[in-house]
Amino acid sequence: MAQFIKFLFRSVLIAILFCALGCSTGGITGTVIQVTDGDSFHIAAEGKRYEVRLNGIDCPELDQAYGYEATAFAAEYLYQLVEFKIRDMDRYGRYIADVYKDGTWLNRELVEQGLAWHYKQYSDDQRLARSEEAARSAKLGLWAEEDPTPPWEWRRKGGNATRQTGDYPAPSPAFLQWATSNNSEVQNTAFICNSPGASAYHLNHMCRFLQNCSREIYWKTTEMAREKERTLCNYCRRNY
Numbered sequence: 001m002a003q004f005i006k007f008l009f010r011s012v013l014i015a016i017l018f019c020a021l022g023c024s025t026g027g028i029t030g031t032v033i034q035v036t037d038g039d040s041f042h043i044a045a046e047g048k049r050y051e052v053r054l055n056g057i058d059c060p061e062l063d064q065a066y067g068y069e070a071t072a073f074a075a076e077y078l079y080q081l082v083e084f085k086i087r088d089m090d091r092y093g094r095y096i097a098d099v100y101k102d103g104t105w106l107n108r109e110l111v112e113q114g115l116a117w118h119y120k121q122y123s124d125d126q127r128l129a130r131s132e133e134a135a136r137s138a139k140l141g142l143w144a145e146e147d148p149t150p151p152w153e154w155r156r157k158g159g160n161a162t163r164q165t166g167d168y169p170a171p172s173p174a175f176l177q178w179a180t181s182n183n184s185e186v187q188n189t190a191f192i193c194n195s196p197g198a199s200a201y202h203l204n205h206m207c208r209f210l211q212n213c214s215r216e217i218y219w220k221t222t223e224m225a226r227e228k229e230r231t232l233c234n235y236c237r238r239n240y
């Protein structure tokens with residue numbers, strides 16, 4: 001009898017352990033509520049806001065080539081229902097996660113499109129390694145560049161030293177086209193005119209006031225624009 005109780009006890013213990021593991025590796029379903037850049041999101045789930053960094057990949061920074069394109073690609077997931085699996089937490093308290101939507105693994109999708117590097121320092125996932133190899137040989141996205149700098153090296157060197165504080169290079173025509181047609185959905189896209197007198201940010205690249213800009217037009221997130229004390233253009237507020 002004692003043997004049986006011991007057996008029963010052990011079975012229950014194993015079941016509890018199995019469930020605990022099952023729970024921590026199982027996905028969480030939530031809605032993407034902010035796309036900060038290609039590999040950083042905020043996801044609302046279970047009544048809280050998760051700050052998520054994609055696992056195993058690293059997208060180009062916004063002041064690097066293809067930084068905008070990676071962000072634009074990820075922004076397609078804004079307000080979409082996704083499933084994410086938490087793998088770790090980084091030193092900024094962000095959840096390192098794999099994100100899925102309708103069977104698509106976003107982390108790998110970004111690598112496949114040439115919009116992210118496989119982050120080998122933190123991941124030995126062979127699927128990501130193979131996807132990067134394929135994108136490289138097809139010269140997709142950032143691999144079209146002669147000798148692209150990995151984002152981790154770019155950050156270590158402090159980014160583009162010639163850049164004005166908080167300013168970014170002009171987005172590509174492809175990005176502008178995308179942003180113009182999707183701007184009503186992508187609420188964290190802001191366009192600003194790099195003129196000393198300009199104090200507004202715009203929601204649409206086609207805004208008539210932005211069209212008067214005689215200097216370069218930059219793109220940022222609305223959060224960045226507000227941090228730079230830019231205020232929302234009245235025309236954009238009413239029309240977009």
Ligand SMILES: [Zn+2]
Nearest residue numbers: 202207233236
């Ligand atoms: Zn405007």
